[in-house]
Amino acid sequence: MGTMKQAMGPIASARLTLAxxxxxxxxxxxxxLRMGGGTSLPGMVxxxxxxxxxxxxxxxxxxxKVIVTGSNGKTTTCRMLAAIAAAGGKGVVQNRTGSNxxxxxxxxxxxxxxxxxxxxxxxxxxxxxxxxVAAAAAEIQPDMILVTNLFRDQLDRYGELYSVAGALERxxxxxxxxxxxxxxxxxxxxxxxxxxxxxxLLFGLRTAEVGTAVPEHAADTVRCVRCQHDLDxxxxxxxxxxxxxCPNCGYARQPLGVAVTGVRLGLEGTxxxxxxxxxxxxxxxxxxxxxxVYNAAAAVAAAxxxxxxxxxxxxxxxxxxxxxxxxxxxxxxxxxxxxxFVKNPISYNTTLxxxxxxxxxxxxxxxxxxxxxxxxxxxxxxxxxxxxxxxxIPWMVASGSxxxxxxxxxxxxxxSEDRIEVIPGLAPALDAAxxxxxxxxxxxxxxxxxxxxxxxxxxxxxxxxxxxWQE
Amino acid sequence: xxxxxRIGHLYSSLLSVAGDRGNLFALQRRSQxxxxxxxxxxxxxxxxxxFTQFDLILFHxxxxxxxxxxxxxxxxxxxxxxxxxxSDVAVLAVCAGYQLLGHYYQPSRGPRFxxxxxxxVYTEAGPIRFMNHIAVECEFAQGSRQSLVGFENHSGRTxxxxxxxxxxxxLAGGGxxxxxxxEGAIYRQVYCTYMHGPVLPKNPWFTDHLIRQAxxxxxGEASELEPLPAGSEERAHQAALQLAMRSKxxxxxxEATPWRA
Numbered sequence: 001m002g003t004m005k006q007a008m009g010p011i012a013s014a015r016l017t018l019a020x021x022x023x024x025x026x027x028x029x030x031x032x033l034r035m036g037g038g039t040s041l042p043g044m045v046x047x048x049x050x051x052x053x054x055x056x057x058x059x060x061x062x063x064x065k066v067i068v069t070g071s072n073g074k075t076t077t078c079r080m081l082a083a084i085a086a087a088g089g090k091g092v093v094q095n096r097t098g099s100n101x102x103x104x105x106x107x108x109x110x111x112x113x114x115x116x117x118x119x120x121x122x123x124x125x126x127x128x129x130x131x132x133v134a135a136a137a138a139e140i141q142p143d144m145i146l147v148t149n150l151f152r153d154q155l156d157r158y159g160e161l162y163s164v165a166g167a168l169e170r171x172x173x174x175x176x177x178x179x180x181x182x183x184x185x186x187x188x189x190x191x192x193x194x195x196x197x198x199x200x201l202l203f204g205l206r207t208a209e210v211g212t213a214v215p216e217h218a219a220d221t222v223r224c225v226r227c228q229h230d231l232d233x234x235x236x237x238x239x240x241x242x243x244x245x246c247p248n249c250g251y252a253r254q255p256l257g258v259a260v261t262g263v264r265l266g267l268e269g270t271x272x273x274x275x276x277x278x279x280x281x282x283x284x285x286x287x288x289x290x291x292x293v294y295n296a297a298a299a300v301a302a303a304x305x306x307x308x309x310x311x312x313x314x315x316x317x318x319x320x321x322x323x324x325x326x327x328x329x330x331x332x333x334x335x336x337x338x339x340x341f342v343k344n345p346i347s348y349n350t351t352l353x354x355x356x357x358x359x360x361x362x363x364x365x366x367x368x369x370x371x372x373x374x375x376x377x378x379x380x381x382x383x384x385x386x387x388x389x390x391x392x393i394p395w396m397v398a399s400g401s402x403x404x405x406x407x408x409x410x411x412x413x414x415x416s417e418d419r420i421e422v423i424p425g426l427a428p429a430l431d432a433a434x435x436x437x438x439x440x441x442x443x444x445x446x447x448x449x450x451x452x453x454x455x456x457x458x459x460x461x462x463x464x465x466x467x468x469w470q471e
Numbered sequence: 472x473x474x475x476x477r478i479g480h481l482y483s484s485l486l487s488v489a490g491d492r493g494n495l496f497a498l499q500r501r502s503q504x505x506x507x508x509x510x511x512x513x514x515x516x517x518x519x520x521x522f523t524q525f526d527l528i529l530f531h532x533x534x535x536x537x538x539x540x541x542x543x544x545x546x547x548x549x550x551x552x553x554x555x556x557x558s559d560v561a562v563l564a565v566c567a568g569y570q571l572l573g574h575y576y577q578p579s580r581g582p583r584f585x586x587x588x589x590x591x592v593y594t595e596a597g598p599i600r601f602m603n604h605i606a607v608e609c610e611f612a613q614g615s616r617q618s619l620v621g622f623e624n625h626s627g628r629t630x631x632x633x634x635x636x637x638x639x640x641x642l643a644g645g646g647x648x649x650x651x652x653x654e655g656a657i658y659r660q661v662y663c664t665y666m667h668g669p670v671l672p673k674n675p676w677f678t679d680h681l682i683r684q685a686x687x688x689x690x691g692e693a694s695e696l697e698p699l700p701a702g703s704e705e706r707a708h709q710a711a712l713q714l715a716m717r718s719k720x721x722x723x724x725x726e727a728t729p730w731r732a
Contacts, residue, residue, distance in 0.1 A: 162534060162535070162536060222484070223536070223537075223540070228536060228539065228540050230516070376603075376604065376622070376714075377489070377602075377667070377668075379489040379490030379491075379622060379667050379668055379669055380490050381490065382490030382491070382492060382493030382496065382672075383487070383490050383492070404703050404710050405710070405711075407703040407706075407707075408672055408673070408703040408704055408706075409672075411702065411703055412493070412496045412497060412500050412672060413496075420703070422703065422706075
C-alpha cells in the first residue's frame with residue numbers, strides 16, 4: 001500500500017479530491033436536512049466517484065488500523081477501545097454509529113481525511129459487519145482484526161453461519177505476519193481462527209462467579225468445530241461461550257491471554273477484575289450485563305496488543321455509558337424508557353436477562369421491521385426465550401412492519417391476546433405505550449435496528465435524547 | 472376423558488437452525504387452548520426409542536454440518552421410523568428432515584447423505600439458493616383449498632417418485648426444485664416441507680390438521696377440534712401471503728446489494 005502515494009497521478013488525485021469533497025457535502029446536507037447522521041451516505045457518494053477512495057486514504061496514513069467484527073458487541077467494544085486510546089492521548093478516527101457495511105466504513109475515511117486524502121490520527125477503528133469483513137479487510141489492510149464472537153445472525157442475509165466463519169477465517173489467514181488477531185477464546189469457532197494467524201491473543205472469562213453448566217437453547221456452536229462431536233463445558237457464560245472441551249478429539253479452550261477472573265454484576269454497572277499481560281486490572285465498568293464484560297475483555301486485549309498505556313483503562317471504562325439503543329435509559333417526561341436494540345436470539349435473551357434483574361412488571365414495546373438491515377426472515381424470534389418474561393407483562397404494544405408476527409410470538413409465549421395491542425406505526429405505538437405507562441414507571445423497548453433508530457429519532461425530536469451523531 | 476397426544480421431537484437440539492421449535496410451541500398451545508395435553512419426548516443422537524409409540528413426530532432442519540451428524544446417526548433409528556410412517560403416525564419434516572426421510576441428499580461437494588427411504592424422494596444440491604418468502608396452495612381434501620406461507624432457505628432440489636404427492640402447488644417461491652411448481656411432499660400422514668418461518672404458527676389450519684391426525688393415531692377415530700378465535704395468527708398469515716406474492720419471481724428476498732459487489 002505504501003507505493004500508492006507515489007503511483008497516484010494528477011487524475012487519480014483529482015478524482016480522490018472530488019470524491020472526498022462530494023462525500024463530505026453529502027454528509028453535511030444530510031445533517032442540515034435532519035435526514036439522519038449521514039453515517040453511510042458520504043461513503044456511498046464518495047465510492048461512486050472514486051471506488052478506490054478508501055484504499056487511497058488508508059494508503060496515506062501511518063495510523064494503526066483495527067477492524068472489529070463479529071456478531072455481537074462490535075459497537076461497544078469499539079467505544080471501549082477508543083476511550084482507552086483517547087485516555088492515552090491518541091487521536092482516534094472511527095465509525096461510531098453501527099453503520100458497518102462498506103459505505104459506512106468508507107464514511108470514516110471521507111469524514112476523517114482532508115481533501116488531499118490525509119488524515120490526522122494514531123488509530124483508525126473500523127467496526128465492520130461480519131459478512132463484509134473480507135471485502136473491507138482487502139481495502140483496509142488492517143494491523144489487527146478483533147473478532148468478538150460468532151452467533152447465528154440474520155441467516156437469510158448471509159446464508160449459513162459456517163460460510164461467514166469461512167470468510168472470516170480467510171481474512172485472518174490473509175493478514176500480514178506483523179498483524180495480530182484478537183480472538184474470543186471462549187467461542188469454539190472464533191478461537192479456532194488462531195491457527196490461521198501468525199500472531200494472536202485470546203480473551204475470555206475464567207471465573208466461577210457467573211455462568212451456568214449447560215448452554216441455553218439458542219446456542220449456536222455446541223459441537224466441536226474439528227470433529228462435530230458434542231462439546232462438554234466446565235462452564236458456560238453466554239450461549240456457547242465458555243470453558244469448552246471436546247471429549248472426542250480433545251479440542252479445548254486454550255490458555256487466555258486476557259482473562260476476566262472476577263465479575264460483580266449490578267443494575268447500572270459491573271465490577272470487573274482481569275488478568276492481563278499488563279498484570280492485574282480492576283475497574284468499574286459503566287455498563288450492565290455479562291455481554292459487556294466480554295466486550296471489556298476484548299477491548300483490553302486489543303489495547304494491550306496495540307501497546308496503549310494501561311493507566312487510562314479504569315477511568316475510560318467507568319466513564320462509558322450505554323451506546324445508542326444499547327439498554328439506553330431515556331427520560332420521557334415523567335416516564336422512563338429503556339431502549340434496547342436486539343437483533344438476534346442471543347442479544348434478545350441477554351437483554352431480557354438484564355431486564356429481569358430489575359424489579360416490577362415489564363411493560364413492553366416490541367418492534368420489528370423487514371428491511372435490508374434487519375432482514376426478511378424473523379424465524380429467529382422463536383429462538384428467543386420469551387417464556388420467562390411473559391407472565392410479568394401486564395400489557396404490551398407490538399409495532400413495526402412485522403407487528404403481527406411479533407404479537408403472535410408473544411401470544412405463543414404466554415401473553416394473552418387481550419394484553420397485546422398491535423400498532424404498526426412507530427410514533428403512535430410509542431404514544432400508546434407511554435400513555436399506558438404510569439408516571440415514574442419504565443417502558444421497555446425491544447426493537448431491531450431500523451425501528452430502534454426510528455424510535456430514537458422520534459424521541460430526539462421531542463428533546464428527550466440527543467441525536468446520536470453528536471455523541 | 473383427558474385427551475393428550477404424544478410428540479416425539481427428533482434431534483431437538485441438533486436440528487434447531489431457524490426457530491423451528493416454534494412448530495412445537497404452536498402444537499402445544501393450540502392443543503392446550505382446547506384442553507388437549509401434550510407429552511413431548513426429545514430424541515437425541517444415540518437414542519433409539521420405539522417411534523410407533525408417538526402420535527406425532529417433528530423432524531426439523533439444520534445446516535450441512537448438523538445434517539451430517541443426523542445422517543450418520545439415523546441408521547439404528549431407521550427401521551422404527553419407517554414402521555411409524557407405515558402405521559400412520561403423523562410426521563412434520565422440514566428441510567433437512569424432509570431430505571433425510573427420502574433416499575439421499577447429494578450436496579454440491581463431498582459424499583452424499585444417506586436418508587432412510589421412508590419416502591420415495593431424493594434431493595440434489597442446485598446452483599442457487601432459494602432464500603425468499605414462499606406461498607403454496609394445498610388441497611388435502613377435495614375442494615378444500617388453503618394457503619400455506621413461510622420462508623424458504625435451501626439449495627437442495629427435491630424430486631418425488633410416483634407414490635408421493637406434493638404438499639401443495641407453488642404460488643410464489645422456489646419450492647421443491649424450482650421446476651415442477653410443487654412444494655413439499657405428502658405420504659400417508661407424513662408432511663414434508665422446505666418452509667421455515669417457522670411453518671406452523673402462521674398456518675394455524677395446518678397445525679390443527681396435524682393435531683387432528685395425532686388424535687386419530689392415538690384414539691383411532693376422527694374427531695373435530697373445537698374452533699379457536701381468529702387472532703394474530705391469521706393476520707400474520709395474511710401479511711406473509713402478501714409479502715410472498717410481492718416478491719414472486721425473485722430468488723432471494725434481498726437482491727444483490729451494491730456494497731457486496
